[in-house]
Amino acid sequence: MKNSIIIIFLLSIFFIQAQNDQKIAFGPYIQQMSTKDATLCWSTIEGESTITFPKGKTDTIRSYKQHKIHLANLKPNTKYAYDVLNDGSDEGKGILTTFPDKSIPFNFVAIGDSRSRHDVHAKIVKKIQEKNPRFVINSGDLVGNGLSIKDWEAFFKVNKEFMKNTPYYPVLGNHEKDSPYYYDFFDLPNNERYYYFTVGDALFIVLDSEGLRTTVPAYVKGDKQDQFWYDSGIEYLKTQKIWLENVLNLNKDAGFIFVFQHLPLYSVKKSRVEESKMARKFWGDIFFRHGVQVFLNGHDHHYHHAIDNGVHFITAAGAGAPLYKVDAPQPETVNYKEIEHFINVEVNKDTAVLHVIDIDGNEFDTIEIKRRNTK
Ligand SMILES: [Fe+2]
Structure with missing residues (x-):
């Protein structure tokens, strides 16, 4: 019984760790804004590599995976709330404002x-x-x-x-x-x-x-x-x-x-x-x-x-x-x-x-x- 509790505990840690790997590393951020379109970008961690220098010092370097969503058919000069994670956290949330189609200040x-x-x-x-x-x-x-x-x-x-x-x-x-x-x-x-x-x-x-x-x-x-x-x-x-x-x-x-x-x-x-x-x-x-x-x-x-x-x-x-x-x-x-x-x-x-x-x-x-x- 004692052993099975330990196993469940370890599995939960592993599960939480796996979820964290999916968390956003960079972003989300907004690119290609126009009156009707916008692109949302973000990165997640894909992997880690270690490099060893000649004198034995090591360094860990991460690689990232890029994600991109293109939004079309938006309305000009309008605010849109977005959430690229939908996990209940604020991590993937932001607000984009499309460019105006008229000359306004x-x-x-x-x-x-x-x-x-x-x-x-x-x-x-x-x-x-x-x-x-x-x-x-x-x-x-x-x-x-x-x-x-x-x-x-x-x-x-x-x-x-x-x-x-x-x-x-x-x-x-x-x-x-x-x-x-x-x-x-x-x-x-x-x-x-x-x-x-x-x-x-x-x-x-x-x-x-x-x-x-x-x-x-x-x-x-x-x-x-x-x-x-x-x-x-x-x-x-x-x-x-x-x-x-x-x-x-x-x-x-x-x-x-x-x-x-x-x-x-x-x-x-x-x-x-x-x-x-x-x-x-x-x-x-x-x-x-x-x-x-x-x-x-x-x-x-x-x-x-x-x-x-x-x-x-x-x-x-x-x-x-x-x-x-x-x-x-x-x-x-x-x-x-x-x-x-x-x-x-x-x-x-x-x-x-x-x-x-x-x-x-x-x-x-x-x-x-x-x-x-x-x-
Ligand atoms: Fe420069």
Whole structure:
């Protein structure tokens, strides 16, 4: 009798453990939001592997299984409660709000380089939650190393509550390393590398400044390495430029156009000024010609605002990576600050206002842009 009680007890532990393995590890979170559709994503733990280092130290690394549900035939500008677990707990519950099909006021948040200081990232996310944005867009370097699952574990832990209710749009940064994890975890329009979406009559375009992951062979030495990088990436960028031109032509009636990529076009970090000038040369007058109002990027870990030909070029990369000093302000520079921050953008009928807010919630810069003249 005593033995059978012990067996039942052990079986219950096993059963509870099996249930826990089905519990959500990452998410749930919202992708591909539109006026009628949305995708719910979450991950469960699939397995664990152990790696032993040369000196005998071991580490356990988890693998995850991705789950995805596409919701269709939703109503515009409507809140839906969802539950991807249906187990009576709050674990799988969230609220999604579809995008409006009319031009009504809304706000979104832009951040960049959340990367490695998780305490800073968590504080920024908490401040963003107070603004209740329709969505957030992260201009790249979401994690320190995109190939490390432990970095993604930290990212999803910080964003767990926030991402349940707020669609998250990522941009590829150099630290993502073109990792398969990025494409597994996010469900994005187009080819997932560069894409666009709309909210009301505002257009949001995401570019990929990083290109395909290329390894320079060991036999390419010295100065030839830069040439190798250039030659391997240029065709990819040219294809993207044709795509961008098409997207801007297709959407010439948009009231507001925001473009995002990871690398700056106006760097104020001495060691990167030349590289940003090269990038400007590549894109030419495309942003001016099409009346893009705001170009937002990451990579340089500070806040910087430049204006050129009426276009606002903004670096907003203060969501967690160590801050950089501004040591080379440019003729186009209007403002800069070495501080952790995010931008809450309020899009109204005739104007959009960019509220630049520090980690303590203080607004330290405000930029107002006017609706594009589309008549
Ligand atoms: Fe970067």
